[in-house]
Amino acid sequence: MPPIDRRSIQNFDWLLLGLALVLIAMGLVNLVSATHTGSGISHQVDRQLVSLAVAGCAVLVILMIDYRHFERLALPCFVAAMLLLVVTLFVAPVTRGSQSWLIEGRYQPSELAKIGLVLALARHFDRNPPGEIRRLRDLGVPALITAIPVGLILLQRDLGVALVTLLIATAYLPFVRIPARAWAGVAAAGVAALAALWMYFLKPHHRERILDFVDPARDPLSSGYQAMQSRIAVGSGGFLGMGYMEGTQTQLRFLPTQHTDFVFSVLAEEWGFIGGALVLYAPWPESTRVSTQRRNNGAHYPARARNRQLQPA
């Protein structure tokens, strides 16, 4: 068993833990309201608690391990996560158009994939510091490392998660020293690809969804319905909110999938601007703290990427 690093306890980042715990607590409280049916605590909250317990144990174990050992575990972890994604493609049932859940909807393998990605990228950039990367082609390997999980998640047809995963990978981009000219070409290719995608590859209902995302008021009764209801929920929270468990959009079930996709709307409706802004403020302290920190090394990259993950999807 790898030796426990005593310094890891001394140098523990309490701020990050504190912020995470606050967010988790708020999430739980909010979930109780979002799934309130008048007959006690709902099973979704129970499940959340179980997941938290499991995750808590995992966190403790990981903390005990000297992070230097992660380097050795990085590749095996990454490979294992990718295999799990492949298995998911074959085994998972189709729910609402995507195949992203295992064990009767309790576990999402893409979460593990994100961690695997972070580890793999960290390992790569540790050996190839971003400050020394000056050519576009040197990003080839990281791009490939990123492309595997993102691609597999796309095959699961879960566009949202794929995009977030991609976003995590981009945490390294500000640190490479590739001149702007080189990016121009990539940008142009990217725009062209998007245009082609829009015109030829996207099915009509995909286009609808994107347009609705831009302006949900455009078709409030069918395709824009969810976004519209969400907007109403958020807005009617006002400054102070409607009160815990008093949000009408939530309690009367006007908000679809309010315990998953639209859970932030529940928070915004019931806790108002105060509550919503508080949650949105959460990443700031850690961001500022990390950025003003001296003595940098590869270890903070995982932190940066984890910060990206705090954003509500």
Added chain:
Amino acid sequence: MIRSGDGMRARFGSGGDSDIERRLPLLAAFVILVFALFVLRLFYLQVIQGDALRDRSERNSVRTLRLEAPRGDILDRHQRTLATTRPAFGVEVIPNELKVPKVTFSTLAILIDGDAGEFARKVGRPRGRERFQAVRLAGDLSYDQRARVESHRYAMPGVVTDVRPRRHYVEGVLAAHLLGMIGEIRRDQLATRRFADYRAGEIIGQSGVEALFERHLRGRAGGQNVVVDVAGREIEVLNEVEPAPGGRLVLALDLDLQRVADAAFRSSDPKEPPKAGAVAVLDPRNGDVLALTSAPTYDPNDFAGGIEVAKWQRLISDPRRPIQNRALAGQYPPGSTYKVIVAAAALSEGLVTPDEKLFCPGHFRLGRRTYRCWRRRGHGELALRDALVRSCDVYFYQLGLRLGVDRLAEYARAAGLGRRTEIAVAPEQPGLVPTEAWKLRRFGEPWQKGETVSAAIGQGFNLVTPLQLAVAFAAIANGGTLLQPRVVLRALDRNGAVVDEPAPEVLGTLPVEPDTLAFIRDALVGVVQEPKGTGGRARVPGLVVGGKTGTSQVVGIEHTEDLEEDEIPEHLRDHAWFVAFAPAEDPEIVVAVLVEHGGHGGSAAAPIAQRILARWFEKRGPAPNVLAAVRPGAAAAVPAGAGEGDRAPD
């Protein structure tokens, strides 16, 4: 989460630290900026647009529900219910709540004897907001079915039941035309001022009494402000205004007489199609409509929940036209019933006296044409009274010629013929009273004398409706007053207080002396009570009945005279008329019967009138002086039948 250790620094590479130190803040700033944008957006939605969105939220969750008022009851003159409102239990499904559609549909199909496939088809695959809108699967469950559904609701997520008021016609097809049809308000109706406060989807009376008294029967809807969830389920009632039920109507109709009249047209043989025709029963003292029948008829209950398209198509395309109210809109030549008008006119104009005898050899020559009497052998010499009793055509040909068509028309119009009674209960036809001017206008040709001859016996261009004849005979029966037929006796509000009690309305007076009318009434009594009278089949033991038979030709005599009656194809057979009043000395009831293609008035229509009069008499009991009025020997004789070789009488 672990802060940096020294050992790691060596790996970093040249220029790393300062670069990182320079760039990291930028990255942090970027992250903070992104979240700041989120916070700004949040501010915009919650603080700046907050009120507007809060309104939208309320619009989602607070609904104003309309509480339908139950429609007022319609009763007959003895307060027996004809039309009322009853609860109808329905089943609806909310697609979003359907957890296991297949199982739910098949369970439901078993419980209410439905078809699971059809349920699935009705629900379909709704998207977006439609998923929260209820789909109605059944509208009128029996009590048992509803109980079954309610007790199994736990096993059928997504299924909800509701109760709605539904119009119920207690007596089914009885008086269907008089009561009328209800149906959804049409767009062209909504646009009128009369229906300004009505909404789309409301059920209103479209014909009959239901339409005429729509306002009174309708009541006033109430409302509730309720907090609803996304499925429209009521969570809480914020405030409520009770609906006010509609007012009730007491009709002049007598259900007992209506039953007899309706039954008369239904044959006991189920394979035989019901006869077509009409009956109008009036009270000559006040114009009360005691019964109004039109056959064939329809079941107004079919319309109560919204008629199925297939049924409606069948009704309107049925060649026997069940929707038409023949009592008001059926126009037929009056046949020999018209002779009563001719007699009254001729007497009043002094063109004939009660003693004047004329000779009937069985035919009458005018110019080059010969007009037959129904009795080939003729009636011999007879005076006016006998001419009426035996319905001699030749006698009246001559009276008609003496009068001329225009003078005859005057008296006919004075008796209400040729124009609508404006009873307003249904589309009504005015009938036709021909004049010389009319023919010139209509055909561009001058009137021929021969046409007067036809007119005198109620053939030719003459057209009347059964109601018109009833009104005319009622005037004769009551001594000369033409009364407006009265359908509604009283309108009551929902508490039972009388809101309106229309008085009998006088339309006019007959330009005939009371003595003349008495003479005619006496002759009409002879038609029924005397052996030679053509209306013997209308006799009611213990009651003195007066009346007149009529047979109106559908095709010219020459086509059918050689055939026996049952050899003539039905659609070519003559229409049968009979109009009666009783008791003769002080009439209280007038009955007009028409049987389409019934053949002889005396054999087809008179028995129907007899049944109605008998029922009426049974209810009322004999009046003290009736025995004295009966002519000795008359009631016991066998009714005279037509002789051989004779065509249909009158």
